[in-house]
Amino acid sequence: MKSAVVLVPGLNRDRDMIAALTKVSGQAPATLWQTETTLPEGLDLIVIPGGFSFGDYLRCGAIAARMPVMRAVADAAKRGVTVLGVCNGFQILVEAGMLPGALMRNTSLKFVCREVKLQVTNANTAFTRQYQPNQIIRCPVAHHDGNYFAEPEELERLEGEGRVVFRYAENTNPNGSINDIAGIMNASGNVLGLMPHPENLIESAHGGDDGRGIFESVLAKAA
Amino acid sequence: MIKARVTVTLKNGVLDPQGKAIEGALGTLGFEGVSGVRQGKVFDVEINGTDKAKAEADIKQMCERLLANTVIENYSISMD
Amino acid sequence: MIKARVTVTLKNGVLDPQGKAIEGALGTLGFEGVSGVRQGKVFDVEINGTDKAKAEADIKQMCERLLANTVIENYSISMD
């Protein structure tokens, strides 16, 4: 699998993501600095990792979404390249208009870092094939603004089209997100944003590998 | 130099967790009869030049392209 | 019902990392001649009753006790 990780100042889970992609695919991803306007040929996957791009100033992901590299990522997505945004990456995808809705401040108004349960609501996607439908997996979260919001019509569309891919399960919603939404995808099914951090749960040192399935699914698709 | 203030507020109907929490906290502090608390942002900016109309048009562009998320937010501009 | 808007801004001289980052981003987006960007907050509140003077006094208390961090922020109140 040929993958690439987007780098914007303030992102800080880039190293975690690069390590996870390397361990799962056996190949280190390329990196894409914020100013780049052309992408390497033949990419199967572009990942926007978590962190605090531009300090989360203004709105989470707002400034990063307007950096040149994101135009190239949007073009690649239009051509069908698989794009995954995790945490701040999800916020950036939303701010870039590549996913609908908005991610608001957690209802507790506090940063929250803990493990939650996720339901794989749609196991028939490029990102979730390795899971069973409605399987419950463990996954850590670490964010301040993960409270997903969408207008009622938009929400209906997301739910109706099976584009809510992950949901917080067993009363573990950590942020007040509407319909317990933890991850959604675009209409073509090649762009996924999710708040939790699967890259931090892929090996025994992490205390489990429930997050691996996402990377393995994408890998299987690429193969 | 032209000074302007941009005010960005959440659209009606958009959930405002911060406003809600603040309303709750005001109640806890004993302030009664407070409702509808909504939190927004202001930006003070200074623009080179003296052409107010141009400055206002520029600031409108800044709002559309960066300062406001027009999916969930409204903005208004006031000039000195 | 009385409607009021509280505007909270950083005191002069207090570092505003957000303002700084936004100014940088505006530059990257090609807006020229923008400087002195400072970010603040607004709170819209509704107060029961009709006594404006009392409402204003109450809101002042809310600012002192919760809405503003008077160590580093100033506030101003405007009523409808």
Next chain:
Amino acid sequence: MISNDLAITSDLVASHGLKPDEYQRILDLIGREPSFTELGIFSAMWNEHCSYKSSKKWLRTLPTTGPQVIQGPGENAGVVDIGDGDVVVFKMESHNHPSYIEPYQGAATGVGGILRDVFTMGARPIAAMNALRFGAPDHPKTKHLVSGVVAGVGGYGNAFGVPTVGGEVNFDARYNGNCLVNAFAAGLAKSDGIFLSEAKGVGLPVVYLGAKTGRDGVGGATMASAEFDEKIEEKRPTVQVGDPFTEKCLLEACLELMASGAVIAIQDMGAAGLTCSAVEMGAKGDLGIELDLDKVPVREDAMSAYEMMLSESQERMLMVLKPEKEAEAEAIFVKWGLDFAIVGKTTDDLRFRVLHQGVEVANLPIKDLGDQAPEYDRPHVEPKKPAPLAANDIPQADIADALLKLLNSPDMSSRRWVYEQYDTLIQGNSLQRPGGDAGVVRVEGHASKALAFSSDVTPRYCEADPFEGGKQAVAECWRNITATGALPLASTDNLNFGNPEKPEIMGQLVSAIKGIGEACRALDFPIVSGNVSLYNETNGQAILPTPTIGGVGLLKDWDRMARIAFSGENQPILLVGAPQQWGTHLGQSVYLRDIHGRNDGPPPPVDLEAELKVGIFVRGLIERGVAKSVHDLSDGGLAVGLAEMAMASGIGATVPGLADIDPIPVFFGEDQNRYLVALDLDAQGSEFEALLREAEAAGIFAPWIGTTGGTDLKLGQARAVPVADLVNAHESWFPAFMEG
């Protein structure tokens, strides 16, 4: 703008915290009256915070060397060898006064400062801890301080991207007027990639990098050394605001710059920013420094030389760069969006010269600024030893009720409310997150190595007996690290005390340092860095003496690591290192304080020889793979220790207790050098037998006190308590306090 020619009156001198004899010393040194800027420079360099004038004499007595120590005190952080060419770089520092005034920003900039100390040395930060002390929970300011400080620690560390793996939180009315925020950070580097502050070479550019200079914290270092009084409000405008985003960019830029070979010397700007950093770089390298303030990037208009020299704006660095690498360096600064400027040069005249708007505003002997700082042997009185409790003075309580009450108390309850606001797993290497004995982080790029971190001190012990309390802080830190299976390598200390000009307070400081020194020597746990925070007093009321110890240990193979959770049912539990009656010492215990409202008696003494012996034995069990579940005993004794192991695992235990012995000291005594070890062995088997004999042969009392299993904790004759009830008591205090 205040002119540099401002008349130097005795009031002005006094308002700079300089005593008349100290001012006389300045006059003697430079042979003339200082300018206003020079007075500011002296006040910054000679205040307690930078000069350690009250503590230096005693700090010198601490052990700071060992084969593992690469760099001891004297640089931004200590450096310790962990093999394979890797080193760990760490330090702890206080931000007490700023956090009391503005808790969020005070704590945030405290974290920022300590991270900078670590990466200035060339290390990438991999772990952070924070040791916090607040006033009584019912004091009107406490909640506000807790929520602000915790949010600030998280706000900075999370955005910067370092996992927070440990810390402490205590409440006591003695901190009502002065909270304590001690921040620890550790980073990883290669032994040949360490950077120091010593400038080398004449005529080389001195480069400023990072954020712009504002008026933040002008007078801040002076404030940190001043006792609070009612006029605290007036000191407010000196608050510094942290910008973790710029710090993260600064980290990446510095590491890239160091890798490029451009850096000769580097020093972060901390307290008294430009002044301290420039003087230190020059003085260490036996060079003069000339600064041109017109080149300094500023964010405010009309800043005077005085303000620029004393500004504590955050996220700034000073370096000496190789001139031929200038273009390469500049490209890195630009990439990371950082301000930079050549603000001066090194000279050969040993003068510290500052130019502003064409005028020389300061011209001082650079070495004297540090070397000639006053040093005091302040009068101190030996603290009185408290009388022991009478042998029959054992106030009674129901064991189960007392345990539940302790678990639900401010000091003993779960800190989950706090640490869930911290990113504890970023970087993907956290093997043990907060909640256990020590935080453990895997060493990236190595198959099996990991580092363990703990921060400890028991202030009520230090108040009762600073010498024993100092020993105990070191021993507990060492023990917590040992309990994971790691070998404790070295430590850092953060000495928080009241006003050293009072002989009783100075007596506490001196005794605590003696105790710390003795324990560090006995346990081969040298102090490689640290910080002193004095004058933690308000209206004459001092804090409890709080010498925080931060320690680092090395696990050779994290596959052989112990955790506090029971690892299975039907495992025999040993109480390793216990006295014959399992527990005896109630003086200064939380049982006496929180159940009976008493704080008398001496603290438990630490037998350092036994501590070492027991620790080595326990580590041996972990390394052999028979002990996966280990917990040291501290506050709350055996009962609380067992409860914590049960709660962490959801597995109960039955501990029958001793016949004919009062169960209160058995279960709540706080005797030192004890561990609970649950063995992955059959209690009927020969291996278990052999292990017990081994302990005996080593002269270690390690009775088999009970067995894991079930869903209740059964202590002696007391009623069985469901583990779920323990968890409920333990988890509910903090959220109820903060959200109630």
